[in-house]
Amino acid sequence: xxxxxxxxxxxxxxxxxxxxxxxxxxxxxxxxxxxxxxxxxxxxxxxxxxxxxxxxxxxxxxxxxxxxxxxxxxxxxxxxxxxxxxxxxxxxxxxxxxxxxxxxxxxxxxxxxxxxxxxxxxxxxxxxxxxxxxxxxxxxxxxxxxxxxxxxxxxxxxxxxxxxxxxxxxxxxxxxxxxxxxxxxxxxxxxxxxxxxxxxxxxxxxxxxxxxxxxxxxxxxxxxxxxxxxxxxxxxxxxxxxxxxxxxxxxxxxxxxxxxxxxxxxxxxxxxxxxxxxxxxxxxxxxxxxxxxxxxxxxxxxxxxxxxxxxxxxxxxxxxxxxxxxxxxxxxxxxxxxxxxxxxxxxxxxxxxxxxxxxxxxxxxxxxxxxxxxxxxxxxxx
Numbered sequence: 001x002x003x004x005x006x007x008x009x010x011x012x013x014x015x016x017x018x019x020x021x022x023x024x025x026x027x028x029x030x031x032x033x034x035x036x037x038x039x040x041x042x043x044x045x046x047x048x049x050x051x052x053x054x055x056x057x058x059x060x061x062x063x064x065x066x067x068x069x070x071x072x073x074x075x076x077x078x079x080x081x082x083x084x085x086x087x088x089x090x091x092x093x094x095x096x097x098x099x100x101x102x103x104x105x106x107x108x109x110x111x112x113x114x115x116x117x118x119x120x121x122x123x124x125x126x127x128x129x130x131x132x133x134x135x136x137x138x139x140x141x142x143x144x145x146x147x148x149x150x151x152x153x154x155x156x157x158x159x160x161x162x163x164x165x166x167x168x169x170x171x172x173x174x175x176x177x178x179x180x181x182x183x184x185x186x187x188x189x190x191x192x193x194x195x196x197x198x199x200x201x202x203x204x205x206x207x208x209x210x211x212x213x214x215x216x217x218x219x220x221x222x223x224x225x226x227x228x229x230x231x232x233x234x235x236x237x238x239x240x241x242x243x244x245x246x247x248x249x250x251x252x253x254x255x256x257x258x259x260x261x262x263x264x265x266x267x268x269x270x271x272x273x274x275x276x277x278x279x280x281x282x283x284x285x286x287x288x289x290x291x292x293x294x295x296x297x298x299x300x301x302x303x304x305x306x307x308x309x310x311x312x313x314x315x316x317x318x319x320x321x322x323x324x325x326x327x328x329x330x331x332x333x334x335x336x337x338x339x340x341x342x343x344x345x346x347x348x349x350x351x352x353x354x355x356x357x358x359x360x361x362x363x364x365x366x367x368x369x370x371x372x373x374x375x376x377x378x379x380x381x382x
Contacts, residue, residue: 008069008129008208010176013090015076016104018083023057025050026083035081038313054086062089066151069130070094071176073116077101077109085318088326095131095149095175098326100319128207128215131174133183136202141187143170147249148183149330150174160188165253177207180332184249195227231277235294244301245336252310252325263311271302304341304359324376335375342374 020029027035027050040047065072073096076082084098091098097116101108118126133150135143142160145152145167156170164186166172172183193199203219227233247270254263278295282288291299309316309324316324328339345354347369354371357363363370370381 008210008212010071010073010096010127010129011065013072013074014104015074015082016078018078018081019054024054024083024087026054026086035083036085036318038316038318041318051086054083055089058087059089062093065090065094066173066175069175071096071129073097073099075099075104075109075113077104077106081317081319083319084326085322088322092149092326092329093151093175095177095181098323100323122211125210126178127210128177129175129210131177131181131205131207133172133174134204134206135170135185136204137187138198138200140190140193141199141201142190143167144186144188145169146172146183146185147253147329149176149181150183162188164250174205174207180335181330182332184246184329186246186250192228193225195225195233198222198224232292235278235292238294240295240298240301241337242333244298244305244340245333247302248305248308248310248336248340249329251305252328255311255313255321256325260311260313264306267302267306267311271299274298301337301340308340310340327376331375338373338375342372345371345373347371 018027018035019025020027027033034047036048036051041051062072071094072090074084074087074091075097076084076099079102084100088098090096099109099112103109116127120126132153133146135156137143137158139158142158143156144160144162145164147165150166150172152166152169153171153173154169159168159170174181174183187201199222201221201223203217203221205217205219207215209215223237226237247267251263251267254266274295275289275291278291280288280290305311309321310328313321324339328336331339342359344357344359344363346357346363347354348367357370364381368382372379372381
């Protein structure tokens with residue numbers, strides 16, 4: 001790790017099975033032993049004996065990589081679990097990629113791996129190294145934390161006492177960057193503001209370009225405060241898609257540390273508070289429920305989020321859940337929405353353009369072809 005310190009290098013970890021020897025062991029080498037499941041970890045039985053020790057070991061490796069400004073990518077093509085649940089921090093904390101599949105000879109691996117080395121018109125790789133994000137904001141805002149491929153640097157000012165994920169700081173180490181890398185930053189409004197005042201937020205993103213040059217991008221955002229006495233004053237500036245992705249990231253983070261059932265209840269309570277504040281309805285009259293167009297898609301995003309493996313672990317292995325959650329917290333808003341609510345497109349002979357459809361069985365009709373894109377899988381029905 002220290003041989004290429006501070007040079008902006010990437011390290012590839014290629015796996016075709018679980019580690020069964022050494023401090024990173026996730027399962028014993030005896031065939032009678034099986035790799036841990038969520039049930040094993042909940043009961044803390046013999047199959048889960050390696051989990052905590054392995055997580056501690058891989059966390060120490062990620063910290064060494066952070067200090068050396070290295071990025072670690074994980075490429076695992078195996079038919080069973082291999083230990084991503086324990087080693088996910090290697091890629092997540094350094095800004096690396098995580099790619100899973102069944103075989104290294106598949107087109108998924110070959111195309112994805114070659115895309116890593118794509119170059120721009122100047123002949124430089126489309127990657128950044130040694131990324132760092134600093135935040136500056138108005139004095140009435142406090143920074144709670146960030147969720148994404150980042151690590152708290154435990155420094156700065158205007159820090160909220162309520163920490164969220166990578167909190168207790170106004171600066172984060174990002175490691176590797178690409179054009180789709182995103183970080184969700186959460187704020188706390190320290191005091192009530194009126195609609196005639198504005199909030200100022202500045203993002204200072206610093207990284208080393210693949211050409212070797214250091215670059216600094218400064219992005220300044222100004223947003224007017226909404227009238228606290230008029231909830232609908234928030235509507236013109238409300239981005240329901242971004243809000244759904246933010247809540248999904250927060251829910252995925254909570255699911256790592258809390259019982260998934262409690263997280264589902266938290267999502268339900270959040271949606272109830274949302275609709276009671278912004279919806280128009282008459283008590284005991286279901287048909288009277290109305291949401292403005294700026295809010296009407298948000299409930300269906302929450303419906304699909306509740307059923308996803310970002311929160312629920314039923315029928316899902318620890319490695320699968322870790323992969324889904326790791327991918328969610330690093331991708332941009334458009335890709336994240338496809339993960340939350342898969343896109344269903346209809347193709348027919350009468351229209352040259354695909355037609356977006358609702359995720360309902362009524363979409364399965366004769367003389368049509370349906371394409372379902374869930375980001376992780378593509379399914380074609382005809």
